[in-house]
Amino acid sequence: MVTVLTPDQVEEKYGRMFCRGFYTLVDEENGIAQVLERCSAQGPAEWDIMNRRRSGGVINVIRQESGLMVMDTVIGERELNFGPAAEHVGGQGLAALKVEGDEVRTTWYGIAGAGVGIGACLPGCRDVIRTEYPDGFTIGGAHAAHVDIITPKLVRVIIGVDDTDTKEKGASWVASLKLGMTCPVGHFLGHKIIQLNPLVPNKTTNCCSTAVAFAVKESEIPALVEYATEFIRKESYSEDSVITVFKGLKVPEKLAEFGWSCKSVLYTQEDAIKAAGENGVQIISVTGMKGVIGAVAAIGCFDMGEKAAGIAEDFQ
Secondary structure (H helix, E strand, C coil): CCEEECHHHHHHHHCCCCEEEEEEEEECCCCEEEEEEEECCHHHHHHHHHHHHHHECCEEEEEEECCEEEEEEECEECCECCCCCHHHHCEEEEEEEEEECCEEEEEEEEECCHHHHHHHHCCCCCCCCEEEECCCCCCCCCCEEEEEEEEEEEEEEEEEEECCCCCCCCCHHHHHHHHHHHCCCCEEEEEEEEECCCCCCCCCCCCEEEEEEEEECHHHHHHHHHHHHHHHHHHCCCCCCEEEEEECCCCCHHHHHHHHHCCCCCCCHHHHHHHHHHCCCEEEECCCCCCHHHHHHHHHCCCCHHHHHCCHHHHC
């Protein structure tokens, strides 16, 4: 028999716990997903990362970014391997991630104290729809436990922005960060500043573009794009502002190559439009089109970490 509890019911049973954000993003075309968790403290996050990495399961890579635990996973099911540490210090892992209509089901296992995290902490997060507990579920002590946590199916949308400023006023990275922090649609995930070719003749000052990422439901994408377009229109000081839109967890390799080469090559607007069309990037002219090169490059460089903010010479 399965017991189903909502976050309110979990809190009533176990008390207020420590998970402050829990999102499941999927990219069904590529068979991958990303689980994002925001914990209240560094210590539990570090412990979870080490144990989830050790146990394997559907997690390929796990890391911390901007206060989030980021888990890159496959969509499907894999065996867990807690290893010899489990006998002495417990363990925790993600055994399965499955898409069920507009929902995502993640199956978690915990041994000893790790069971508190998967049985009380994650299920109590307000981003969860419900949690299914098997008959006889017990957390803590020397018990082994597992639960199924059901969350909304979300997708990642990256919005690139360029040419919102002039030599006298404005900064595109400021406009995009304001967009991310004020947007009422979905969850703001991250912000990047992309350094482009500093030798571009028609730059303002630093020759940087920028991008922000959101986790949203599929049905929310039109509202997100509409909000972003109107926000940049109001914030822009330029007659050449462009935004670009990309949905997915995997930036195409050719698009990443274009973005990286924009740090050293002088491209035309037609080059950027072609790169966008070949790699699933939507281009929206907000006040003009000159910003299209940087806005497309911003999508291409979004997942490059520090490389996005540098030029080739910085990494030689």
